[in-house]
Amino acid sequence: DVGGDPPRPEITKGINLHHLCLRIKDPERSLKFYREILGMRKLFSYNAGSFSIYCELASSSFCHMYHGDLDTETVWADFNNQKGLIELIHRHGTELDPDFSYCSGNEEPHMGFGHLGFTVDDVPGLVKRVEEAGYKVVKPQGVCTVETIGWPTGTPSPIKAYHELYYNMAMVQDPDGYWCELVPTVMDKK
Numbered sequence: 532d533v534g535g536d537p538p539r540p541e542i543t544k545g546i547n548l549h550h551l552c553l554r555i556k557d558p559e560r561s562l563k564f565y566r567e568i569l570g571m572r573k574l575f576s577y578n579a580g581s582f583s584i585y586c587e588l589a590s591s592s593f594c595h596m597y598h599g600d601l602d603t604e605t606v607w608a609d610f611n612n613q614k615g616l617i618e619l620i621h622r623h624g625t626e627l628d629p630d631f632s633y634c635s636g637n638e639e640p641h642m643g644f645g646h647l648g649f650t651v652d653d654v655p656g657l658v659k660r661v662e663e664a665g666y667k668v669v670k671p672q673g674v675c676t677v678e679t680i681g682w683p684t685g686t687p688s689p690i691k692a693y694h695e696l697y698y699n700m701a702m703v704q705d706p707d708g709y710w711c712e713l714v715p716t717v718m719d720k721k
Contacts, residue, residue, distance in 0.1 A: 550586070550616035551647065553709055554633050557626035558585060560706040561619055568657075568664055569649060569711070574616065575606050582622045589615030589649070617647070635708035639684060646702065646710035654701050654715045661703045669710055670702040 555561040562585060565571045571587040625631045636644030651657050654672045662668055670679035675697045677688055701713040 547614070549611070549614065550618050552618040552620060553707065555619045555621050555707050556631055556633065557706065558583065558619065558621045559626070561585075561621075562587075564664075564666060564705045565617065565619070568661060568666065571617065574610075574613065575603075582620055585619040585621070587617045587619065588613065589617070633707050635704075635710065637708070637710055644709070646712045648712040648714055650716050651713045652716050654699075654713045657713055658701045658703065666706070667704040668701065669704055670700070672701040672713075672715075673698060 565587050566573070569589075571589055574586045574588045576583060576585040634641045634643070636642060637646075658668055658671055670676075675694045677686060679702065680686075680697065696718070699715050699718045703711050703713065705711060
């Protein structure tokens with residue numbers, strides 16, 4: 532079933548997804564992943580006392596528009612117009628605790644949050660970079676099993692159409708265990 536919903540109610544037309552927030556253990560490790568591996572760029576960061584916030588752009592168009600010369604007023608004036616933001620929140624001191632971790636939402640019995648999705652021109656190339664940098668590849672492109680989908684134990688195998696779609700994608704893991712789905716900009720028909 533694709534589409535077919537009635538038009539959005541008029542009262543909801545001004546509502547759009549602006550950002551997602553993830554809690555991170557170690558900003559050095561997480562920022563390296565999101566910036567060096569996925570190419571995100573810093574919109575802003577600030578120390579809020581017991582925690583710090585890092586707001587990352589999935590697209591660098593905003594930064595290029597201002598040639599990297601951003602000031603606080605410029606960022607805040609256009610903050611509400613940005614899309615594809617990830618807010619990373621680091622509670623100070625968690626990076627020093629070897630036993631500390633956050634629930635990524637993909638491990639039983641704490642299933643919940645699934646993944647972030649990124650469109651990618653070269654999925655195999657990015658998966659190779661992820662592996663070379665020492666991050667986990669949950670599912671390489673061309674694989675589609677119940678285990679790589681991240682569904683609870685006992686879930687029946689997905690239908691053929693889902694296999695065809697999911698076969699094209701890869702899934703990698705950030706330093707905190709959050710899954711990042713890599714969706715090719717051009718999908719193959721299997």
